[in-house]
Amino acid sequence: MSDSEFTCPQNREEVINTYFMEHRAKLIDVAAYLDRLDRARPVGDETDFRDVAFRNAIAILTDGESQRARRILDLLSDHSTEIPQSAEGMKGALGAPLVAATEGGEA
Amino acid sequence: MRYIDPHIHMVSRTTDDYQRMAQAGCIAVTEPAFWAGFDRSSAQGFYDYYRQLTEYEPKRAAQFGIKHFTWLCINPKEADDPGFAREVIALIPDFLEKETVLGIGEIGLNKNTKNELIILEEQIALAEKYNQMVLVHTPHLEDKQKGTRIIMDAISASSIEPGRVLIDHVEEHTVSEVLDRGFWAGMTLYPDTKVTPQRAADIIEMFGTERLWMNSAGDWGCSDPLAVPKARLEMAKRGHSSETIDQVTFGNPQTFLGQSENFKLE
Ligand SMILES: [Zn+2]
Secondary structure (H helix, E strand, C coil): CCHHHCCCCCCHHHHHHHHHHHHHHHHHHHHHHHHHHHHCCCCCCCCCHHHHHHHHHHHHHCCCCCCHHHHHHHHCCCCCCCCCCCCCCCCCCCCCCCHHHHCCCCC | CCEEECCCCHHHCCHHHHHHHHHCCEEEEEEECCCCCCCCCCHHHHHHHHHHHHHHHHHHHHCCCCEEEEEECCCHHHCCCHHHHHHHHCCHHHHCCCCCEEEEEEEECCCCCHHHHHHHHHHHHHHHHCCCEEEEECCCHHHHHHHHHHHHHHHHCCCCCHHHEEECCCCCCCHHHHHHCCCEEEEEECCCCCECHHHHHHHHHHHCCCCEEEECCCCCCCCCCCHHHHHHHHHHHCCCCHHHHHHHHHHHHHHHHCCCCCCCCC
């Protein structure tokens, strides 16, 4: 990165000093959530599309590329192009697109 | 310090909230018309709501030295029945004459349906006809990116200048497209969905301070009417200058909202 791309006023050590504990806690929360899912009895043999999307999103965290937040939000977005007539009978937003389970989360 | 919360639903908040916001430096709020958490049974319900927004809330806010402005519309969640929505839209022109109304909002989409889009387009036409600014609600979660694009296309098809439109609830995957197309962008500070104060500061570091603001969108759900001053603290903690902080929480809202002659802080 060039100097002009270092747009955070803090240097790396300061960012870590400021935010490490907060994100350490969030990281353990994610791990504990996955452990909780392991301990929970499955319902049928369907994988939940939200769970598939969640695990695909985790892979983005460690792929070494930047813009992780944008790419995770992109992964969790509905990329369909059709526009239904009415919202009658539709559920509210659930946080992940239904296609994630059937297409292995590639979106 | 002083700040503006340009998107907050005070009808759902207590008078104590006004007091706390004033203590934290809030000098003005703008309140878009929205969904009340349940569907109203008649257009008359909206008539009463518009009276509350234009007559009652400015007085309640004034007790604490806060200026209260509003935006009127039928929200996308109640716009799925076009016949009903048109009855409500017919009430709006009379209220546009009230002195604290800034424009049409928060219009947009909820589940990205044709019915919602028809009513969105009719309200864009209303803003065009009465030369009003527009405040846009973008859909939640997985529906946001698709909905934001459909909404921007609908506005671009009208004669309304993008500089008179604020697209709200942007996140990392929508902000650059909104700004690139010349619109203003709002970041909503919500505890679980939308953005945190940390991410709002990140977005400013990535996209700069132009045409960006932040708001609490405080309402009847889990939300925080003090989210804007908390984000100011977050930015200060990180070492952002007071000029930058003031720009996104005061200067930018003042510039955008000041395009309406009804927006007066004195
Ligand atoms: Zn709102």
